[in-house]
Amino acid sequence: MSTALISTGAETRLHYMDNLRALAMLAGVVFHASLAHSVLMHGFWPTADVGNSVIVDVFAWFSHLFRMPLFFVVAGFFAALLVQKRGIGGMLGNRFARVLLPFIVFWPIVYFSMGWLIANAAANMENLSPLLKMLKPGLANPDRPATPPTLVHLWFLPYLMCFCVLVWVVHALEFKAPGRWLASLKPVAIATVIPLVLVLPLVSVPAPHPAPESLFPQWWALVFYGVYFAFGFQLFHHAGLLERIKPAAPILLLAALIAYAAFLILLRDTVVANPNPLVHVLKAVLEAYAGFWLTLVCLIYGKQWLDRSSRFMRYVADASYWVYVVHLPVLFAIQYPLLDVNAHWVWKFGFSLFATLGIAFASYQLLVRNTVAGRFLNGARNKSHVSSAKAAIVGGSL
Amino acid sequence: MNTSMNNPPQASQLIKQLVIKDWELYQKQFAAYVVGLLVGLTLIGAGRTWAFYAGGLLLLVLLICVGGFAIQTSLLNERKEHTLPFMMSLPITPMTFFWSKVLANTTIYLVPFTLVVAGTAFLVLFTPLPDGILVWSLLLYGFLAANFFISLGTAMVLESEGWNVFVQIAISTLISPFMLALGQIDAINSKIRTNEIVWSQPALLILAAELGVMVLSLVIARAVYRRKDSFL
Secondary structure (H helix, E strand, O other), rough: OOHHHHHHHHHOOOOHHHHHHHHHHHHHHHHHHHHHEEEOOOOOOOOOOOOEEEHHHHHHHHHHHHHHHHHHHHHHHHHHHHHHHHHHHHHHHHHHHHHHHHHHHHHHHHHHHHHHHHHHHHOOOOOOHHHHHHHHHHOOOHOOOOOOOEEEHHHHHHHHOOOHHHHHHHHHHOOOOHHHHHOOOOOOHHHHHHHHHHHHHHOOOOOOOOOOOOOOOOOOHHHHHHHHHHHHHHHHHHHHHHHHHHHHHHHHHHHHHHHHHHHHHHHHHHHOOOOOOHHHEEEEEEHHHHHHHHHHHHHHHHHHHHOOOHHHHHHHHHHHHHHHHHHHHHHHHHHHHOOOOOOOHHHHHHHHHHHHHHHHHHHHHHHHHHOOOHHHOOOOOHHHHHOOHHHHHHOOOO | HHHHHHHHHHHHHHHHHHHHHHHHHHHHHHHHHHHHHHHHHHHHHHHHHHHHHHHHHHHHHHHHHHHHHHHHHHHHHHOOOOOOOHHOOOOOOHHHHHHHHHHHHHHHHHHHHHHHHHHHHHHHHHOOOOOOOOHHHHHHHHHHHHHHHHHHHHHOOOOOHHHHHHHHHHHHHHHHHHHHHHHOOOHHHHHOOOOOOOOOOHHHHHHHHHHHHHHHHHHHHHHHHOOOOOOO
């Protein structure tokens, strides 16, 4: 193991990972808030508003390419740290307590509250979104067939738990080849070969890739996010990897932006009834490369700019898990009534976003931070000068 | 040595250590099963008919293999590889050994078994599949569990590898006839394609018989095993 964590101490190295994780989760709130005003999602999103703009799509899908991948890289990194600190059994126990148990507790609440919000909106709103219009007759029918439940936006928790179990599998089977292979790769090879692996799962789903909300594991999501998780895991053991790629960061950013621009142009093909298969493959290639490069850029610049202790960021990092778990029902509760409000989409978007964040952070401060719920989600909070990242790991947050 | 063996706290500690030892030995195979389990569930969730059946079949095969290989690793190989003398050198009674093996194997089997049964119940109840198939499925899983306990009981009392393999193969061949037999029972078969979950009298009788076979297998194995006052 060549990790710098051992030689330089955890406190000096983990701020950026913890801050990146928090920012990735908050970017999820912004992403979901923006979907109400997305042109691309207008027919599929329950809170789709008549006020929408392509500008929203440009920014929303940009963040979508690297937001969850970045989260899984960080999750893999922290899983490796937990294995080093507590062993495989300790890591699994910690993940069970901080990932699976919160999922078991919060999923039913979130799922049924969102179902109630949809039914309530379909019954009471005048300007229904296309999806609500489609669902309304079915929702009004008491004898409608039961639809299979979904994981909603908490899908990442069971996948994360699954990847942690797979860490044990790899450990038990003494499968060390991927780590050695990654360590042997040159920066150029890392930036070009790994995204190639991501193309196959992306080809099997529509672009932009959807959330794997089905209760059964989706193979594409296991491979796609699993690669990112494994990359994060290996990043912990090969701390010099990011430094080796760092000189190429500006080129990667530029290349990612060009790839994303091309991806956006090709996205127009999505609305065509029979999209060209070659165009679909090309979209998957662009999505894979742009997403991976942007994730690398986030890690490199995150390490450069976010690797410092900050009371504000520490608070945000502590709150981010709770904020992400509760944000979608809160957001929907705000956005449904806004469907009947005659205002520019910018105001609606801004209001729904800041009101959601305000409620989520206020509820964190009042109901979670200093209560049993806070310890349940994030473990015991370390009040010393040690970084939240270390506290989070030692206490065992997400 | 006998004094320490009769001390219940120490016996339970020894059983725990032996269960952990069996788990350590079995870990690699179990890890491979977890991968298989994940592949099976992924196939079921793929949304295609062929993948659904392939995933279901894979889960059934895995359930049979998990039990079979656990018994093979922790009991039969131990005898074949002459590691039993090591066990004999420990301060344990034959009954401590018996319970450690029963607990280790049952735990190893019940973890994937519970997952698969819970997954099936969920799949039946929350998808357009007819709910009535749940009774048929649970009876089939009960049959697999009964097979496992018969194999475990046999392995505990019969030292011949040949006889053990024979018993495992013999009861495995009964799975298809059992499925066919269930299809012949009108009270069960007529409800498979409906949304009614009916625990009819024949279904309850079969379930009770399966539970009875599981308990009886362990009771008989224990009765035979307790007659031993040493490992030899």
